[in-house]
Amino acid sequence: MRIVMFEDADFGRLYPLTYLRPVFELRCGAYSLRRKLQAKFPDSVLHLEMRDALSRVAPEICPDCLLNHQDRLKPDDDILLVNGGAILTAPAQKYAERETVATAPTGEFVWAYLKRETVKKLSAVSARSLASLAARNLPSQNAQDLLIRFPWDLITQNASQIKSDFREFYRPQAEVKLDPRVAVWGEPTNLCVGKGAEIQPWTFIDCREGPVIIESGAIVRAHSSIQGPAFIGEKSYLHEACIREGTSIGPVCRVGGEVEESIIHGYSNKYHTGFLGHSYVCEWVNLGANTVNSDLKNDYTSVSVYLDGQPTDTGSTKVGAFIGDHTKTSIGTLLNTGAVVGIMCNLIAGASVLPKYIPSFCWYLEGRISKGLGLGAALDTARAAMARRGVELTDAMTELIKYTEELTRPDKMEKVKRDRKRAFR
């Protein structure tokens, strides 16, 4: 059986998180949606299908993967077709019991198991169209699995996914050798510490409510506390951090202050005091000292988040911020409840909370959205930030960023002109 995981047409609902990566590379729990699927079917070949705009950069994001391969729909094998936003939760063998299409309660395609004869008969040119044809032609059932439809879904599922990934990817360690001045509360088998990770004295780890995973090369500095379920990725540093339940920190991050039920994808910094809650922070973000986001309204009503320029009711009272790649905030930045900040923004704190929606490539300065220093300067900053971690800004990624700038420019200019008119009237 071949597995084909694909982006459906709704990848834009996950902006700004998916401007520079396919949906299935989003992190939920310890790992990406793609990695979870690979782990569930380790003996099957996995093909990935994504939008054309990402195809040049995809090998850098998903090395050693079959990407938009011409043979992905070849009818020489049965196919398990999986939505890129899906997290399959049943045992692996359940997905190949009979030909069927599984859909979410809201009607979206989640997965389908197709015999090779059906693949041949449907004769689709893409996984996305195959999914559509399968949904029209095959019996369907309600999916019992998870589908990430909106950015906040990643946060809602994060704590349980850390627990699930702990069971899937990690084996209990016979004995974790820690400095005797480190306090661990809860079952020691709920703590996993990777090779070469350093946990300094007077760190407190609470794994009563869920596992704590600290990957290799991570450093947890003295006076940090970690409440499980929590995941600290490879070579990340915690600096007097207070990591609360349901938090995933990807690789090579620098984190201090308080973080609660949030996902920091990787290669980002929130090194100093400040609160980050119920948020998803993409890569190469720097949150300046005392950057704070609100994840709860003062009237306890449900939070709305701007999707495609329109406020969308999340139905949840706890929703934080969604911050795109390469965005920077100044010291003292205050992010509103449910804020959406695009990629490559530069936010300079003002006298009050920032607007709920800031398009990509914008600056926020003197209380309004502006063009800032432009794309060239933004790319120079990206190059410099990445070089500090020994990573190159490749031509392919530069091209994708430029493509995204063109894509988002009308939205940006609408807000820039609106705010400029107000400021200089």
Add this chain to the structure above:
Amino acid sequence: MDKDEILERVCEVVSDVLGVNLQDITPDSRFVEDLGAESIQSIELVAAFEEEFDIELDEEAALQVQTVGKAVDFVADAIERQSAQ
């Protein structure tokens, strides 16, 4: 719009944004060295020119402009180009 009018309006904008007396602004005035513009104020100046003259300026090129006189030329070019479009 002739260059004298553009100069007059540019000087008013500069005075407003940088908080400098109008009589202290000449075509040779350098934004940073003479008028004390910091990087954030330079961005504000570009935005203020855009709003004053109803034009869009290339921000990278605009931020290379160093004097009031050069700013007048830059704005005049932008007005001419955008009127023709």
